[in-house]
Amino acid sequence: xxxxxxxxxxxxxxxxxxxxxxxxxxxxxxxxxxxxxxxxxxxxxxxxxxxxxxxxxxxxxxxxxxxxxxxxxxxxxxxxxxxxxxxxxxxxxxxxxxxxxxxxxxxxxxxxxxxxxxxxxxxxxxxxxxxxxxxxxxxxxxxxxxxxxxxxxxxxxxxxxxxxxxxxxxxxxxxxxxxxxxxxxxxxxxxxxxxxxxxxxxxxxxxxxxxxxxxxxxxxxxxxxxxxxxxxxxxxxxxxxxxxxxxxxxxxxxxxxxxxxxxxxxxxxxxxxxxxxxxxxxxxxxxxxxxxxxxxxxxxxxxxxxxxxxxxxxxxxxxxx
Amino acid sequence: xxxxxxxxxxxxxxxxxxxxxxxxxxxxxxxxxxxxxxxxxxxxxxxxxxxxxxxxxxxxxxxxxxxxxxxxxxxxxxxxxxxxxxxxxxxxxxxxxxxxxxxxxxxxxxxxxxxxxxxxxxxxxxxxxxxxxxxxxxxxxxxxxxxxxxxxxxxxxxxxxxxxxxxxxxxxxxxxxxxxxxxxxxxxxxxxxxxxxxxxxxxxxxxxxxxxxxxxxxxxxxxxxxxxxxxxxxxxxxxxxxxxxxxxxxxxxxxxxxxxxxxxxxxxxxxxxxxxxxxxxxxxxxxxxxxxxxxxxxxxxxxxxxxxxxxxxxxxxxxxxxxxxxxxxxxxxxxxxxxxxxxxxxxxxxxxxxxxxxxxxxxxxxxxxxxxxxxxxxxxxxx
Numbered sequence: 001x002x003x004x005x006x007x008x009x010x011x012x013x014x015x016x017x018x019x020x021x022x023x024x025x026x027x028x029x030x031x032x033x034x035x036x037x038x039x040x041x042x043x044x045x046x047x048x049x050x051x052x053x054x055x056x057x058x059x060x061x062x063x064x065x066x067x068x069x070x071x072x073x074x075x076x077x078x079x080x081x082x083x084x085x086x087x088x089x090x091x092x093x094x095x096x097x098x099x100x101x102x103x104x105x106x107x108x109x110x111x112x113x114x115x116x117x118x119x120x121x122x123x124x125x126x127x128x129x130x131x132x133x134x135x136x137x138x139x140x141x142x143x144x145x146x147x148x149x150x151x152x153x154x155x156x157x158x159x160x161x162x163x164x165x166x167x168x169x170x171x172x173x174x175x176x177x178x179x180x181x182x183x184x185x186x187x188x189x190x191x192x193x194x195x196x197x198x199x200x201x202x203x204x205x206x207x208x209x210x211x212x213x214x215x216x217x218x219x220x221x222x223x224x225x226x227x228x229x230x231x232x233x234x235x236x237x238x239x240x241x242x243x244x245x246x247x248x249x250x251x252x253x254x255x256x257x258x259x260x261x262x263x264x265x266x267x268x269x270x271x272x273x274x275x276x277x278x279x280x281x282x283x284x285x286x287x288x289x290x291x292x293x294x295x296x297x298x299x300x301x302x303x304x305x306x307x308x309x310x311x312x313x314x315x316x317x318x319x320x321x
Numbered sequence: 322x323x324x325x326x327x328x329x330x331x332x333x334x335x336x337x338x339x340x341x342x343x344x345x346x347x348x349x350x351x352x353x354x355x356x357x358x359x360x361x362x363x364x365x366x367x368x369x370x371x372x373x374x375x376x377x378x379x380x381x382x383x384x385x386x387x388x389x390x391x392x393x394x395x396x397x398x399x400x401x402x403x404x405x406x407x408x409x410x411x412x413x414x415x416x417x418x419x420x421x422x423x424x425x426x427x428x429x430x431x432x433x434x435x436x437x438x439x440x441x442x443x444x445x446x447x448x449x450x451x452x453x454x455x456x457x458x459x460x461x462x463x464x465x466x467x468x469x470x471x472x473x474x475x476x477x478x479x480x481x482x483x484x485x486x487x488x489x490x491x492x493x494x495x496x497x498x499x500x501x502x503x504x505x506x507x508x509x510x511x512x513x514x515x516x517x518x519x520x521x522x523x524x525x526x527x528x529x530x531x532x533x534x535x536x537x538x539x540x541x542x543x544x545x546x547x548x549x550x551x552x553x554x555x556x557x558x559x560x561x562x563x564x565x566x567x568x569x570x571x572x573x574x575x576x577x578x579x580x581x582x583x584x585x586x587x588x589x590x591x592x593x594x595x596x597x598x599x600x601x602x603x604x605x606x607x608x609x610x611x612x613x614x615x616x617x618x619x620x621x622x623x624x625x626x627x628x629x630x631x632x633x634x635x636x637x638x639x640x641x642x643x644x645x646x647x648x649x650x651x652x653x654x655x656x657x658x659x660x661x662x663x664x665x666x667x668x669x670x671x672x673x674x675x676x677x678x679x680x681x682x683x684x685x686x687x688x689x690x691x692x693x694x695x696x697x698x699x700x701x702x703x704x
Contacts, residue, residue, distance in 0.1 A: 033531035033602045056501035056537045057468055057529050085467060088503060123398050123449070127467040262676070291680050296665040298398045298449030302698040303662050303684075309694035313687060 003183035006176040008150035009039045009115070012157035013077065015187045017047050020075060023161060026053040027062060027079030027115075036081060037117055037176055063089035063114055067096045067166075070112040075161055083118035083170065084127035090135075097166040098141030113160045113167045119211050119258060120295045120305055121174030129295040131259035133209075136168050137235040137268070143167040144235035145192055148213040150181040152233060155190030163192060170235075172211035179214075195239035197246070201228040204318060205246040207269060208256040209233060212306060216256045219311035225319065235265055243269065244276045251282040252318045258305055261289040283321030288314035344545040348587060349568055350558040354615050356623030364567045371630055374415060374562055376639055378407040378618050381431035383643045384440065385592065388447065391651075392596040397447040403428045405560075405591030408617030409524050411435070412565025413586065416573055417492055422461040422478055424471045425494035428524065428590075432494070436460050440650035445657060451664055452657075469495060469502035472521070476508045479517035483579070490518040490576040492569075498529025500543050506550075509583060513551040516579035520572045523583065524559060526590035531603035544585040552581050559588030560617040563624070589615070662688065 003011065017023045025043055027035075031054040034041035044052040055062055059080060066076040080086045093114075100110040120129035136144045145160055145167055147153035153171070160167040198217065203225050208216045209232040220227045228246050232239065247253045253273055255266040266287045273285050288306045296304050352358045366374075385402040392400045403410050406428065414432025417423065423436060430443055438460045446453035446464065457463055465471035475493040482489055499505055500523055512519045523543045527534050540546060547554025553575065557568040565586055572582035589612040593600045600609075625631040666673060666681045673681070688694055 028529070029531040033599075036530065036598070054532050054536055056532070057498040058501045058503070060503045088470075125399055125449075125466045261680070291666070291684070292677050293665055293669055296449075297451055300449070300451070300660075300662070300665050303665060307694060307697050309691045309697055310687065313691065 001183050001185060002180040003150045004177045004180050005147065005150050005153045005171070006037055006039050007180075008153040008183050009157055009171060010041055011183065012154040012161075013040060013043055014046065015154075016158050016161045017043065017051065019187060020161070022073065023075040023077060024051045024053070024069065025077045025079070026055050026065075028055055028057055028081045030054060030079050035079065037173065039115070039117075039171075040079065059085055059089040060092060063092040064096060066112040066114065067092060067100065067110050070110040070166070071100060071108045075111060075113075077113045077115060077161060080114060080116040082124075082128045083116040083132065084130045086114075086116055086132075089114075093136070093142055093166075093168070094139055098139050101165065102141060109164055110166045111164050113157070113163075113169050115157075115169045115171060117173035117176070118170045119172050119174050120301050121211060123298040123301065126297060129301065131257070131290070131295075133170055133235045134259055134263060134265040134268070136170075137238075137265055139236075141165070143192055143237065144170065146170045146172065146210040146233065146235060148172060148175070148210050148231050148233070150183050152190050152196065152231075154183060155188050156192065156233065158187060159189040159192050162189065167192065170210065174211040175214060190233070193234050193237040193239055195233055195242040196231045197228060197242065198231045199227065199229040201226040202250055203227060204252040204254060204315065205230060205243070205250045206254045206256065206315075207232060207243060209235070210258075212256045212258055215306060215308045216311055219308040219315065222308060223312045223315050225315055227315070238268070238272070240272050240276075244273065247273050247277045248280045251280055253281070254286040254288065254314050254318050256288045256306055256311055256314070258290045260292045261287060262292050264289055283318050286314045286318045341541055344541065344548070346542050346544055346554075346556045348556055348558050349564050350561050351563040351567065352561045352620055352624050354560075354620060356620060356627070358563070358624060358627070362567070364563055364570065366566075368630055371625065371628065372634060374411060374566070375618075375621055375625060375634065376643075377411040377415065377431055377435065378562065378621065379636070379639055380434060380643050381407045381410055382618065383640060383647060384430050384434075384443075387644070387647050387651075388444075389592065389596060391444075392447075397444065398449050399595045399597050400447050401427050401595045402592035403430060403590070405612060405617075406524055406526055406588045407431070408562035408621065409526075409559035409565055409586040409588040412562040413492070413494075413522050413569040413584075416566050416569035418489065420461065420489045421573075422475075422489065422491040423494065424463050424465065424475050424478070424491065426468065426471070426496060426499065427464045427466065428496070428526075429494045433457070433460070433462055436462065438462060439653075440647060441653040441657070444650055444654040448654065450657070451668075469499035469505045471495070472499075472505045472508035473511070475519050475521070476512040476515065476517060479512060479519035479576070479581070480515055483515070483517050488577060490520055490573055492520040492522055492573075494522050494524065496529060497523060497525040497527070497534050497537055497543060498532065499523075500546070501529075501537055509546075509550045509552070509581070512581040517581060518576040518579065519581040520569065520576050521581065521583045522569065522572075523585050525585050525587050526559075527588075528590060528594065528600075528604070530594040530598060531600075533604075542585055544583060547583040550583065552583060554583040554585065556585045556587060559586035560615045560620065562617060562621050588617075
């Protein structure tokens with residue numbers, strides 16, 4: 001069947017809730033209205049109010065509550081309505097979720113999923129457009145996943161729910177409904193911590209994830225370079241091997257992300273490439289990213305986001321070096 | 322000896338216990354839904370002020386209606402209407418002074434206009450122009466989109482007023498949903514400890530997007546929480562403009578004396594949460610109709626009639642005037658053209674650091690070299 005990314009997420013939740021009775025879903029507006037993006041549509045009708053719960057506006061309690069439920073043996077899937085509202089719960093991610101297994105020497109674990117729509121490009125209000133995957137990827141003990149296709153969204157979300165450790169599942173809302181793709185009807189997992197090669201090529205390696213995959217692919221095709229395109233899919237743990245081996249083959253690398261540049265996840269990728277593929281490089285690793293500013297309000301946000309022309313300029317710089 | 326009250330021993334089953342029943346709070350009301358009122362409780366305002374209150378409620382209603390229409394035509398982004406909350410917004414706003422601070426959440430347009438913010442600037446805000454926030458700041462105003470995140474700032478600003486020995490106060494506008502956030506609990510409690518001139522004005526409009534108040538908290542009211550925070554609270558009929566005005570005026574007075582107040586204004590959002598929301602999914606039409614019968618503007622109109630103040634008011638002419646004002650504001654917003662990419666780089670720091678300057682220079686050069694990038698940006702579907 002053909003599905004959008006948000007449809008695939010909905011499908012994954014239905015599939016996994018039917019498979020595992022320990023899975024519970026909660027968050028703001030997820031039950032009665034089916035979520036502001038309809039990601040949790042139909043879950044309450046099918047699985048009941050005990051397992052699908054509307055919560056008060058309490059991000060700290062939603063994430064911290066998920067940790068407690070997980071410690072007690074449940075498989076909580078909590079929704080934070082927009083990733084811009086996650087920072088109040090940052091404390092719970094850093095101080096609790098990521099450390100339960102470590103602190104209790106494995107006696108307790110926190111197999112929870114926090115799902116949240118993230119990123120810019122939908123002309124939303126302030127605090128609705130952040131890309132902070134670099135900050136979350138910096139927390140040891142927390143897994144950070146970003147799908148970019150309907151197929152991956154379903155497989156990665158099911159894997160995240162089954163994962164024995166806490167997973168932050170960032171959903172690129174800009175592409176929630178912008179295209180449909182093949183979606184298997186059965187239950188399946190896509191491995192967390194494994195990048196996908198979206199296009200093979202020999203002249204350049206382009207690494208991206210989430211909503212930036214589409215403009216990246218468009219730019220590569222428009223430029224006509226024989227580039228290998230890697231969709232990272234997981235920020236943490238990083239599939240360092242796929243990246244490095246590709247760069248060793250192509251000799252050139254470029255990273256595209258919409259988050260601000262300084263300290264963004266691209267910086268980590270450059271460091272890894274320098275560590276393990278420096279002598280193979282024909283040019284410095286190029287980054288095309290958001291600027292070091294907050295995502296602008298809606299009238300100017302498209303000036304912030306990397307787009308195919310900006311990515312093409314980046315390709316030119318790497319090739320012409 | 323002075324601390325003995327903290328150590329009074331409990332004897333008997335009821336001692337030392339408290340339950341929800343102990344916190345049954347009534348609703349402060351002057352003007353009843355049927356139009357009757359207690360004339361002794363009517364605030365002492367002159368006739369012009371009574372008529373102004375009416376006009377301002379019409380401003381709020383007209384603004385909300387026009388903005389929803391603009392959003393439907395794609396001329397602004399997502400918008401949150403305050404329709405149904407006119408008495409709550411205007412009654413509170415009218416009690417504030419020009420040099421008071423107002424840190425809000427977006428559903429209090431009329432209160433912001435009352436403090437002198439031009440309508441144009443609020444149109445620009447919902448259009449997503451950074452400069453709109455600067456104009457608000459000039460009027461001691463700010464809108465926080467991240468729910469409840471501004472209340473600690475309210476406490477801090479009020480603290481500053483206390484330290485500077487000023488006569489003004491800070492009012493926080495927030496919703497019933499926000500009252501569940503951690504930031505709000507910390508901020509109001511902190512304000513109580515510091516004795517600062519803050520008014521915490523919660524518009525309980527019954528819904529946080531789809532979540533009704535009874536699912537937001539098991540407490541019976543927001544006002545009762547004041548006790549836990551160590552301050553005073555009041556629960557006021559938010560569809561009664563006179564009661565809201567009176568309650569916030571009193572809260573303002575108390576704030577200046579170092580006693581912050583938590584005001585819960587009980588009202589109803591008749592429109593969607595925002596233009597992106599479909600309330601048909603979570604509430605039924607009969608409930609909306611019930612609240613329509615408590616319409617704050619109609620209720621106030623009957624008061625003005627009883628007081629003999631109505632004969633001088635021509636509602637149609639007023640609405641026409643307000644629509645003309647809105648037209649002028651919209652035209653001014655349409656003409657607002659000082660746009661360039663510089664604006665999104667400016668003001669992040671006092672001085673643009675070199676690395677950011679370099680990003681700006683390179684981006685401008687890129688836009689010169691690649692006019693197709695402009696096309697790409699400008700042609701992308703908005704909204």
